[in-house]
Amino acid sequence: MNRYLNKLMMYHETNKLSREGCSISYIADYLGINWRTVKRYLSLNEREYELFLASQLNRFKILAPYEHFVKSKLDKYPETSAAQIHDWLKEYDDTFPEVHPKTVYNFVMYIRQNYLIPKNKHTRDFHPVEELPFGQQAQVDFGQYNMRTSTGKTKKVHFMITVLSRSRYKHIYFSDTPFTALLAIDAHEKAFEMFNGVPKTMVYDQDTVFIKSENSGDLILTHAFKNYVTLRGFASHFCRKADPQSKGKVENIVRYVKQNFLYNRTFLDLNTLNDEAMAWLYRTANHLEHGKTKLSPREQWMKEKEYLKTWEPLHININPSTLYTVRKDNSISYKGNLYSLPLGTWQGKGSQVLVCLSGQTLIINKIDGSCLCTYEVSQSKGQTIINNNHKRDKSLKIDQLIIELAPKFEDRSLATLYFQNIKRVKPRYIRDQLAIIDKCFDQFPVETLNKCLIQCFDHKIFSASDFSAVANSIYKETGEQISDHSENVHINLLPGGDSEKIKDLKPLRSQIKQYDSIINKQ
Numbered sequence: 126m127n128r129y130l131n132k133l134m135m136y137h138e139t140n141k142l143s144r145e146g147c148s149i150s151y152i153a154d155y156l157g158i159n160w161r162t163v164k165r166y167l168s169l170n171e172r173e174y175e176l177f178l179a180s181q182l183n184r185f186k187i188l189a190p191y192e193h194f195v196k197s198k199l200d201k202y203p204e205t206s207a208a209q210i211h212d213w214l215k216e217y218d219d220t221f222p223e224v225h226p227k228t229v230y231n232f233v234m235y236i237r238q239n240y241l242i243p244k245n246k247h248t249r250d251f252h253p254v255e256e257l258p259f260g261q262q263a264q265v266d267f268g269q270y271n272m273r274t275s276t277g278k279t280k281k282v283h284f285m286i287t288v289l290s291r292s293r294y295k296h297i298y299f300s301d302t303p304f305t306a307l308l309a310i311d312a313h314e315k316a317f318e319m320f321n322g323v324p325k326t327m328v329y330d331q332d333t334v335f336i337k338s339e340n341s342g343d344l345i346l347t348h349a350f351k352n353y354v355t356l357r358g359f360a361s362h363f364c365r366k367a368d369p370q371s372k373g374k375v376e377n378i379v380r381y382v383k384q385n386f387l388y389n390r391t392f393l394d395l396n397t398l399n400d401e402a403m404a405w406l407y408r409t410a411n412h413l414e415h416g417k418t419k420l421s422p423r424e425q426w427m428k429e430k431e432y433l434k435t436w437e438p439l440h441i442n443i444n445p446s447t448l449y450t451v452r453k454d455n456s457i458s459y460k461g462n463l464y465s466l467p468l469g470t471w472q473g474k475g476s477q478v479l480v481c482l483s484g485q486t487l488i489i490n491k492i493d494g495s496c497l498c499t500y501e502v503s504q505s506k507g508q509t510i511i512n513n514n515h516k517r518d519k520s521l522k523i524d525q526l527i528i529e530l531a532p533k534f535e536d537r538s539l540a541t542l543y544f545q546n547i548k549r550v551k552p553r554y555i556r557d558q559l560a561i562i563d564k565c566f567d568q569f570p571v572e573t574l575n576k577c578l579i580q581c582f583d584h585k586i587f588s589a590s591d592f593s594a595v596a597n598s599i600y601k602e603t604g605e606q607i608s609d610h611s612e613n614v615h616i617n618l619l620p621g622g623d624s625e626k627i628k629d630l631k632p633l634r635s636q637i638k639q640y641d642s643i644i645n646k647q
Contacts, residue, residue, distance in 0.1 A: 135166070140167065149167075207230040259428060261325055274391065284298060284402075296320070305479075322433020322436050386409075449478055450477055455468055513557075523548065527544045544562075546587045
């Protein structure tokens with residue numbers, strides 16, 4: 126069969142499946158063609174498609190010289206991707222032209238369709254799993270869903286589902302923030318309280334909520350979760366990545382919650398949502414018979430709870446915080462705004478802090494839980510909120526700063542006493558006060574600052590800004606006597622050949638008597 130008739134038959138088969146109600150993705154998988162090709166077939170009527178085929182008959186293909194090579198590779202390795210073929214072509218021919226990867230992809234698809242070489246798909250074989258004993262296992266999984274609010278906006282909610290593998294008895298815990306290890310621990314406790322016991326083994330995905338590092342198969346748990354597992358005494362089993370079938374019981378429930386409980390439900394607040402979820406579990410999810418076991422999960426749980434380990438409440442300090450990445454400029458991005466952090470918070474790539482919201486107050490903690498800073502949440506977007514206290518260099522203690530600054534004055538002991546008084550009056554801002562006084566040495570002569578220190582101390586002026594103002598006043602009053610201080614100022618010469626000749630010239634000065642004579646004549 127020539128290529129023209131083959132494409133024409135593919136076009137008719139595609140339209141036939143579409144008329145039967147098949148989706149585009151199903152048609153693409155069934156016929157072994159790309160879904161974009163299916164969409165193009167469905168967008169053209171028969172006459173338009175025949176004209177399109179006619180225009181393609183004599184179309185030159187830049188990769189035509191490589192047709193035999195590509196066909197031989199696909200015959201031998203039919204599962205090979207177009208990207209791999211592209212690399213083999215460049216390896217095969219040093220003069221292979223620079224073409225876009227899409228060109229190679231189209232050529233490979235042309236070869237597959239022309240020579241009927243489908244891409245083999247490896248499927249995994251499954252077999253039924255025997256029911257586990259009562260109390261043996263529970264499975265955990267996470268989900269998220271965008272709900273509508275009463276104002277018409279959307280609200281993303283996160284939830285954790287725990288299900289007893291034998292009885293299928295379920296628990297759901299909702300949060301309006303992504304789950305952390307501490308929040309997941311709280312969800313565990315609420316689930317065990319509802320189950321009235323603890324199973325022997327808990328099954329999880331390899332989620333960062335629980336795992337800090339894969340460590341080449343020897344999984345390392347997060348500190349908080351590891352302590353909790355040890356305290357509760359259950360075994361933890363983590364499935365391989367991209368293997369949802371290993372915990373199929375809970376995987377199905379995630380979809381069940383979205384389609385049966387959350388679909389078209391209005392979000393009012395988090396407490397209401399959790400209450401509604403518990404009511405739904407009672408009347409539906411844990412009441413109606415299970416599709417496979419044909420038994421009520423609640424009735425089966427009445428038997429299974431006798432096999433669970435005894436549960437006693439633990440007093441755990443739960444802080445529903447979210448991990449945020451620290452930027453290189455010692456800040457975090459929160460809801461469209463930047464908030465500054467103390468210098469040194471960024472410790473290299475991967476630095477993180479814990480962030481939680483209490484009312485309108487944003488609380489930022491270190492990983493160990495100690496508080497870094499707090500902010501009132503900004504209602505604007507694109508703002509940079511900076512705490513000036515974070516700009517300070519706190520590598521030196523206050524006493525050490527005083528010891529280093531006092532010797533710059535002629536009377537060191539008086540300067541030290543003056544700084545101690547500033548510390549007494551403005552204890553929170555003493556570091557900034559000392560920085561302002563230190564900067565005065567770049568603005569005024571030492572003689573001026575020594576006089577300023579005496580005046581400020583005598584008049585009990587214990588403020589760095591007032592100190593600077595007094596120094597400026599003294600400098601202006603004694604300007605004639607200390608004018609020689611300005612001769613040491615470096616002069617930036619203008620470009621030009623005569624600048625060296627005129628740099629030492631001084632402007633003429635008029636005497637005040639000359640202005641008096643002019644004014645008196647008038």
